[in-house]
Amino acid sequence: MNLQVSGHHLEITPALRDYVTGKLERITRHFDNVIDVNVILSVEKLKQKAEVTVHLAGKDVYVETVDEDLYAAVDGLVDKLERQVQKYKQKLQDHHRGSKIIDHIVVE
Template sequence: MQVNISGHQLEVTQPLRDYVEQKLKRLEGHFDKITNVQVILSVEKLKQKIEATLHIPGNEVVANAEDSNMYAAIDALADKLDKQLKKHKEKTQSLLQGATGR
């Protein structure tokens, strides 16, 4: 999994980068076919925002989160991505089971 982390009006420090990568590794445990991840960290006034796009075979998973604390926003984003990946995995598995069950 290739991870690209960039900052918009924000310097991405090594601890932030490590924290994001740690959270994304957890996602890889649920869905191992993630090829590329684009993460954008930004600050707007008092809001810390994070956006991520996961590239998976035949699809993209996109999620956004914001909070007053960047680490809390990263946690919220990881939870959203986790839910979306589980839903996508269940959907593809049920399609495959439906195709083989005929």
């Protein structure tokens, strides 16, 4: 997994980078086919914004979250991203499961 963390009007500290990396490990536990992850953290007046684009095998997932605290924004971002990745994984499993059921049906 290639991880790129960048900041817009914000310097990415090692502590912030480690926090984001640690949180994104939850995503790789659910889905092994993560190719790229691009995280953009930005500050606009009183709003802290976190955006992520995850390139999965067959799909790109984009999520963004705005909060007053940057760490809270990252937490919300990871929660949203985890739901999206689980939804995509379930869709893939249901698709494959459906084809196996059709193969075993006997037509009389």
